[in-house]
């Protein structure tokens with residue numbers, strides 16, 4: 001018999017909504033949320049992690065372990081080291097806009113990163129109302145149909161006018177999705193438009209970080225009214241890839257897939273080797289030249 005007043009520790013599974021330093025907020029399967037600390041041996045859980053929690057009846061729960069991750073979305077930090085920002089995702093919404101304009105190869109880098117997780121990328125062109133009046137788009141924005149032909153979902157959206165955000169809802173329903181993209185493209189504005197009680201949900205975040213929510217500084221997971229979760233992530237100025245292996249890079253260009261097996265060399269990098277089926281496909285117009293050129297630029301940066 002335990003003595004009077006002793007509360008038996010109970011282990012439960014929970015979902016990490018936000019992780020900040022050595023603390024975070026977790027959600028239990030019944031939807032209740034609580035602050036938590038991480039037991040020292042646990043390391044650093046990230047947004048989207050499924051964890052085991054010892055609930056002792058105290059206000060702050062203790063995270064005792066991280067369950068194996070299905071996948072992790074990452075980016076390179078300033079020193080090209082892989083920095084993991086969220087786990088266990090179903091899809092990645094890559095948000096671009098005419099303001100700020102996507103930098104060269106930005107979309108390709110994101111697509112490579114998402115393909116390496118074997119989950120679905122969706123390209124969201126936000127601030128689309130600006131493009132209706134603006135000049136002729138350049139770069140990725142001028143190639144939306146080409147991306148569609150490559151098999152990608154490309155949706156247009158606006159938080160300030162036409163076409164609104166309705167086209168996003170059916171894609172988000174029931175899934176765990178993350179919004180990624182350059183700073184200022186409107187990720188948080190999209191999250192705000194899609195989640196009516198977002199302010200209420202972010203109240204918890206401010207409690208942990210002590211910061212406002214306007215410039216996103218922390219990755220945070222919200223609940224969608226239609227079911228599913230949406231993760232807002234801090235924007236980057238330049239999305240960098242970590243030390244990828246060239247095979248991973250090649251797989252990020254999905255239209256290359258039928259060709260490498262016909263290259264003369266098994267380890268062909270399609271960078272000028274003789275009898276390369278990929279460069280032949282480029283010459284024949286079966287692979288778009290600008291995609292191939294982007295691949296070559298990323299290859300020189302790969303490990």
Ligand SMILES: Nc1nc2c(ncn2[C@@H]2O[C@H](COP(=O)(O)OP(=O)(O)OP(=O)(O)O)[C@@H](O)[C@H]2O)c(=O)[nH]1
Pocket residue numbers: 126127128129130157158159160161181182183184185186187188189190214215216217233234235236
């Ligand atoms: N014209 C126009 N402006 C928008 C739209 N969506 C967002 N904005 C504006 O773009 C600016 C940046 O929006 P945020 O939602 O903070 O962008 P963010 O991607 O979350 O930025 P970070 O948190 O720094 O990564 C704000 O001034 C928004 O009002 C849109 O559809 N059209």
Ligand SMILES: [Mg+2]
Pocket residue numbers: 187188189214215216232233234235
């Ligand atoms: Mg933001």
Ligand SMILES: [Zn+2]
Pocket residue numbers: 260263264268269270271273275276277278279
């Ligand atoms: Zn080749």
